[in-house]
Amino acid sequence: MKQTSVRVPYEPVEVAPVTTNRRVLSKIRTRQKVLEAARQLFTERGYEASTIRDIAKHAGMSTGAVFANFEDKSDLFEAVLMEDMERVAERMRAAAAVEAPVNDKLLSVFSAGYEYHLEHLPLMQAIIAQSWLRPLNAELRARAAAKVLLGIVGDALRDGSRAGEIQAEFDVRLVSETLWDGYLANYRRAVYDEWGLDTLRARLADQIELVLAGLRTK
Amino acid sequence: MGVREAQKRATREKVVEAARQLFEEIGYEETTIRMIAERAGVSVGSVFTTFESKVDIFNHILFEKFEALFSELKQISPYLKGSTRDRIASLMSIAYGVESRQLELMISHLGASHGWPARIEEESNQRHGRLLGLFRAALEQGQASGEIRTDADLDLFSEMLFAVYVRNYRKAYYEKLTPEALSALTERQLALLFEGVEAKASA
Numbered sequence: 001m002k003q004t005s006v007r008v009p010y011e012p013v014e015v016a017p018v019t020t021n022r023r024v025l026s027k028i029r030t031r032q033k034v035l036e037a038a039r040q041l042f043t044e045r046g047y048e049a050s051t052i053r054d055i056a057k058h059a060g061m062s063t064g065a066v067f068a069n070f071e072d073k074s075d076l077f078e079a080v081l082m083e084d085m086e087r088v089a090e091r092m093r094a095a096a097a098v099e100a101p102v103n104d105k106l107l108s109v110f111s112a113g114y115e116y117h118l119e120h121l122p123l124m125q126a127i128i129a130q131s132w133l134r135p136l137n138a139e140l141r142a143r144a145a146a147k148v149l150l151g152i153v154g155d156a157l158r159d160g161s162r163a164g165e166i167q168a169e170f171d172v173r174l175v176s177e178t179l180w181d182g183y184l185a186n187y188r189r190a191v192y193d194e195w196g197l198d199t200l201r202a203r204l205a206d207q208i209e210l211v212l213a214g215l216r217t218k
Numbered sequence: 219m220g221v222r223e224a225q226k227r228a229t230r231e232k233v234v235e236a237a238r239q240l241f242e243e244i245g246y247e248e249t250t251i252r253m254i255a256e257r258a259g260v261s262v263g264s265v266f267t268t269f270e271s272k273v274d275i276f277n278h279i280l281f282e283k284f285e286a287l288f289s290e291l292k293q294i295s296p297y298l299k300g301s302t303r304d305r306i307a308s309l310m311s312i313a314y315g316v317e318s319r320q321l322e323l324m325i326s327h328l329g330a331s332h333g334w335p336a337r338i339e340e341e342s343n344q345r346h347g348r349l350l351g352l353f354r355a356a357l358e359q360g361q362a363s364g365e366i367r368t369d370a371d372l373d374l375f376s377e378m379l380f381a382v383y384v385r386n387y388r389k390a391y392y393e394k395l396t397p398e399a400l401s402a403l404t405e406r407q408l409a410l411l412f413e414g415v416e417a418k419a420s421a
Contacts, residue, residue, distance in 0.1 A: 046333060048247070125332050132329030132388070133247055139392050174406055178382060185381035191332070192339045206374050214413020 031069045033059045035083065038076050039123065047077060047126040074130075078138055081127055085145040088116050092152045102160025106208050107201065109156055110183045113149075114200050118190065125191050128184065150176045166215040175211060182207040230268040232258040234282075237275045238323075246276055246326035273330065277338050280327055284345045287316050295352055302360030303412045306353055310383055310408075311401040313349075318390060318397050325391050328384065350376045370415035382407050 037059035041050040052073055056063040070076040091112040096105060117124040131142065153176040160166045186203055189195040195203075236258035240249040251272055255262045269275045291309055298305040317324045331342065353376045360366035383404075390400050 048333070129329050129332035132325055132332075133245065136392060171406070171410075174410060178407055178410060181381045181385040182378055184385070185377070188332070192336060203374075206371065207378055210371075210374060210378060210414045211410065213415070214410055 027069070030061065030065060033061070034066050034069055034076070035079055039080050039083075039120075042077065042080060042126055043120040043123040046122055047073075047130055052076075074134070074138070077126075077130060078134075078141070080123075081130075081142065082145055084116075084123075084127070085142075085149065088113050089148050089152065091116055092149060096152050096156050102156065102163070102165045103205070103208050103212055105156045105159065106153065106179065106212075107205050109152055110179075110204055110208075111197070111201050113183065114186075114190075114197055114204075117187070118197055118200075121187075121190060124187060128187060150180060153179060160212075164217060166212060167217060170215055175215065178211055179208065182211070226268065229258075229260055229264050232260060233265050233268055233275065234278060237272075238279050241276065241279065241326050242320060242323050245322065246272075246330050273334050273338055276327075276330060277334075277341060279323075280342070281345070283320075283323070284349075287313060288345075288348060290316065291349070291352055295355070298356075302356055302363075302365050303408050303416075305356045305359075306379065307401070307405055307408055309352055309356070310404050311397070313383070314386070314390070314400045314404075315397045317387070318400070321387070321391055324387055328387060346380065350380055353379055364417055366415050367417045375411070375415055378411060379408075382411070 034055065038050070038055045041055055041058055050073070052063055052066055055076070056066045059066070066076070070079065092109045095108040095112040098105070098108065100108065131139075134142065150173075154172045157166070157170075157172055157175055161168055161170070183204060186195070186200050189203070190200060233254060237249065237254045240253055240257060249272070251265050252262055254272075254275070255265045258265070265275075269278070291312060294312060295305070295309065298308050300308075331339075334342075354372055357366055357370075357372050357376060361368055361370070361372075386400060386403060386407075389395055389403065390397075395403070
């Protein structure tokens, strides 16, 4: 008895970190499994038709295990969205790293987005639909993530400006957001008119030209 | 009109009004047919005898809403003054003014529009086509007066205008922009876009 009471203070120091790590790791794995299952169902069925119960079943765990990791379906959806935005950001950054005239670079950056999202269009459709329906705090979080993507577009514009292709002084935010509006609007055509990557790119190239036309130095 | 017809029409009106209130109050997604029936004071079954589904009720409301907006814009458009850009800015401002009176409904509309069936999308496209037609008419007038370059792609341009116009409702909603602030933003967007199509004064 005395021995155990003496050992108690040491235990957390020596043993606890290991179990915590293991527990943390298994929690991360569970979370990842749930996320994957959710992504798959959202992609196949859209947001509305995917239930937590189905997602849990798909992940091979209880609904309780899902709720231990995510507050509700919208929380889960947001996690999928954030993961998507990070992946798209990575691809867009890679596209922006290639030296090219400003219009080509912008086209590559946006095309990276199209390429990624065309692979699971229903999910993108759900993402855009939900973007109109989320509460303000979720909107603010999504905006912070979108700011990263817009930043990549903004940097491409600044590069073009430094290279003397477009004016030195312009409203980077306004131009980036206007391009973004066109980029997003085209997803409708992908969904309802079955536009593929080539058609999307061609339309976007025209939109980019249109927006840049007013900013060209010559 | 027979008694049955009259009854059917009365039910329809009650259903539409109840749905309109609910879509505005709690949003399209959250509203169920059961709630609509309850608010309208009719049975769930009779909702379904007048409309096929929730999205059809919504589409009907959007149709009425659009007709009201469109007739207002159409009436005003011949009297708009100023450059092409000014006239289009005015059209958008008027639309923002009208829509911001029921912004929740507009947001529900735009959210639902990304998941609704193709038949609704087709009807919706026809409505948007008519709105775009007003933009286009102003642009064609601008081309005729030499303000807009004759080689400008008006389809591309009016679609881009529309993309910007629609996305601005997001800002209005989430940033709580007043119709005036929204119009100011539109002015800047139009200035940017028109730069690309305006005929430059030849030196």
